Amino acid sequence: MARGGASVEIRGLTKSFGAQNIWRDVSLDLPPGEITALLGPSGTGKSVFLKSVMGLLRPEAGSCVIDGVDMVTASEAERQEVRRRFGVLFQDGAMFGSMSVYDNVAFPLREHTHLSESEIRSTVYDKLELVGLVGEEHKLPGEVSGGMRKRAGLARSLVTDPDIVLCDEPDSGLDPVRTAFLAQLIMDVNAATDATILMVTHNIELARTLPDNIGMLYRRELVVFGPRELVLTSQDPVVEQFMEGRRQGPIAMSEEADTTIAEASASEDHAGGGTALLTRARRASEPVAAPAIPDQLTPSDGSVREGALRHRDRLVGTDPADLLTVGGREEKAPLPPPPRTTAIGRGIDLLGDVLALGLEVLRLSLRRPYAWRETIEQFWFLARVSILPAALVAIPFGAVIALQLGSLTVQIGAQSFTGAASVLAVVQQASPIVTALVIAGAGGAAICADLGSRTIREEIDAMKVLGVNPVQRLIVPRAHGAVLVALLLNGLVSVVGVLGGYFFNVVVQGGTPGAYLASFTALAQIQDLFVGEIKAAIFGFIAALVAAHRGLNPKGGPKGVGDSVNQSVVITFLLLFFVNFAITTLYLQIVPAKGA
Template sequence: MGGSVEVHGLSKSFGRQNIWHDVSLALPPGEITALLGPSGTGKSVFLKSLMGIIEPEHGQILIDGVDMVAAKESQRLELRKKFGVLFQDGALFGSMNVYDNVAFPLREHTRNSETEIRDIVMEKLDMVGLLGTEHKLPGEISGGMKKRAGLARSLVTDPEIILIDEPDSGLDPVRTSNLAQLLVDVNTATDATMLVVTHNIELARTLPDNLGMLYRRELVMFGPREEFLLTDHPVVSQFMSGDPEGPIGMSEETDHRTMDPVDYSEPPAGGGVGVMARHAGARPIEVLPHQLAPRNGNVRPSSARHRERVSSGAAPLYVADDDDREPAPPVRRPGPATRALGSTGDVFALSLDTTRATFRRPFAARETLEQFWFVVSVSWLPALLVAIPFGAVIALQLGTLTVQVGAQSFTGAASVLAVVQQAAPIVTTLVVAGAGGAAICADLGSRTIKDEIDAMRVMGVSPIQRLVVPRVLACIGAAVLLNGLVSVVGVVGGYFFNVVVQGGTPGAYLASFTALAQIADLWVGELKAVVFGFLAGIIACHRGLNTAPGPKGVGDSVNQSVVVTFLLLFFVNFVITTLYLQLVPGKGA
């Protein structure tokens, strides 16, 4: 039998907008439950709350008796291993083919051999009708195939709880029916607890054992299919019939805030199942639609338990009573200062988590090398092109100044100090942040809006350890490498312009290196490169993982990542330089 899911008094808000308040329900183990509601009522938010991806303000989510809300992240990762999740668009990893996508949870959480993994993967692909497509990338298959591949991936670990978000999204009616039949067959084979979030009426009529409906920030009804579909409740009746007349308007602002009193205490005339409501404007379904049955004459184990539970009266219909319900608590919208402090705290927390995850196993060595090569490949040429004029400007300016004060012999030393301590680390990190960091932010941002990050979390894999650590280490390594390269180019460029353009003496320029410069200057330059590279990587990853929905959200995150990194870089450079000059005495001082 599937896992146990109980929700008690759950409330969630974003800013001043309350999504839903005081939601309570229990998913009958092993049965199929559908959650309905008009668009924008927070159905997907509720689903992500069950996974522990979105944290509600109040309430409990008990997964086999363990509270997902109060659990630590390490506990949540373990609890999520009980889940299999089919996201709206499949949430397949774009860099992996179908086979590797489906095999991913097995490689992460089992010690199965590749032969065993292949047997399991091919079995699940056969179950969803995708044999022969295992070599294709997600971008090479249709939307319906992506959903089926996502379903296959959610099944490979034999989950106890299966969550399905809008399975009909983007599919034609025939493929929607096929997918619904596939879900029934999966439930028959696994006896897993299933929750389907949808606003497809036909799917809601024929697929689930139980139904619930969110409306105006409340769970207005929850109960067995037999009672839910035959109710006269005005909101449910209008939604299930698709009637434009009723309390549900075009938007929440036009929804009727009050409805005629409804008596839920009287049973329906002539018997029937459960408790029904009578309302003058309601259009109840007169005949209960036929429920989908498993193919090949199989019997769902949960269907017998469901019938027994309903006939015994152990499954009362839940109907919200607006008079008894407490009003949603007021939510204060944080001001700019609070949001800024919150973002700063999030970046600091991500920095600590990344540092800790760096020393955990398994270490993503291959991903780190690939990211390091990528950042270096997009940064080295711009860094060199910027370093040459940068070194030249420093040499020209210092050369002119030393001539004015009669200290031409120190031109070389001053140029080296300026390039190695200041110019090289700053130029390197500006390029790394502007090229590599922007690409990292865009990559993680696109993964975020396509639910790939959430899919990874649900599979019990830490995105910090798998994605953030390799990218931060890559930025640090690239910054250190390019810092040395830029330092050499800057010094050579300064030599050329000082000697050739300004007519300086080569021997004096080279001899002055040892006059004021010391080995500590080189080390402080590399230290800055390490710190700046870390900051560039962390900021890029933080903005990518917190991207707002849509392409505009990705673009805004990239812009914010670059700007914030630049501002932070100059501030940290000032702090490090000040500390260095105070703690390390100059040569000859």
């Protein structure tokens, strides 16, 4: 690891979601090896900023260069390589729900090192002891409190001794005593590793005593950034109000009220020829009496941090105006509106995304190591939730087909062909469709709900940051499991459907058993069974892809996950009927009917 941590240079970064601009033209440098706190009212996009630095979100403009790699324009492979140097503490911990606390903390070491299990155990227990979780390591994340999950997430973020540490509200869910211990822990980590640390927090006491540098986002821009000593003595009204936590000032309860106050202030500036704006900027860069600055935390072992030495050297003999970035909050030209998309356009985009995901799954299916255990688990899970519904649906399907075709053949005097028509309809059409509908309605819904909940709990983002491709780890096993289950269910539905059709044709309609079987053997081909299995495999693959895509892209919280589940089922049904028509047409053109 390079001393002084990693260099992070951000220039002109701009991020929007649709027509809503989050922040724009953000520029700053994170001093290597120093601790930086990012502040701002709720809803100003601080967590979005962290995810943009990680490369999890793609800004529309600007750059974020980490030791020479631009996380905005780099390829996913390049971003993945840089992320392995990260230690990230997500806002809610982002622990993997199916793993114990111990396995969560050990996960990065098992993925990216060749340490023995005994060495991993020693390292993991060192980090668990740091965060006070020894004795809780055997529990699942759902069995511990939110504060414990946060501390476990911190242990996982530190287990590889990263040179960039990003913390999203590390104190949330912690009581004041444990917050104080956490702040000291972050200071000690910086002293021991010289890592570059960026944390988002609302805790003013933490912001006053822990970081070397402070930045603040407000009304879609970076209003101030610089050394702690200068920001804490700033006389900027926004900074003063936020740091003092008082109601009086330009920050109101809502963004709309903030805008009203800002517009009034802008009118004053305009009337005064801009002198008020210049005065605020000048005052913000003028430090006041030193006693107003609280003492900064120091390492618990009494050592002197290298980052603190570099920080002091930057302050000595440098004009404060060169160290402090002050945003004037002047009105800027509006961003161009996002291109409008029609329902057809959105549908085409969705199909393109699903196709791209399918190609990625096929590519990663050949990459090692292959997740055999996960594939078997997914196969067994999908089989358990699908077998009984498929068998129950197959009986009425086979019966309806047999009754309808039986009545039709009687009317046209072709009773001898009833068996062949019924069996071919079941094997070629009904079985694959029933299989796909069951997988989409039961298995696909479960896949979508599982991935959707992982997404909103930030587990997917955690995987990416830990250098693990979620497509390879989560989606490939589910897609393969769905294909295997589809093949199994198709055979089951075919047998049940044929037997059901035979029973209703012979018993209910009085057909002849010998004629039923004879017509089937005379006209059916082995290719008919093959095409049914091929359809089932394709349908199962499609159902898994659509479910995975919607699960990875829910909008909102739990309600968004529920909406994604509904969407995945409906979209899968529409795609399956279209694909079934295409495959059937192609098959009839290529394979001639028996006896033709």
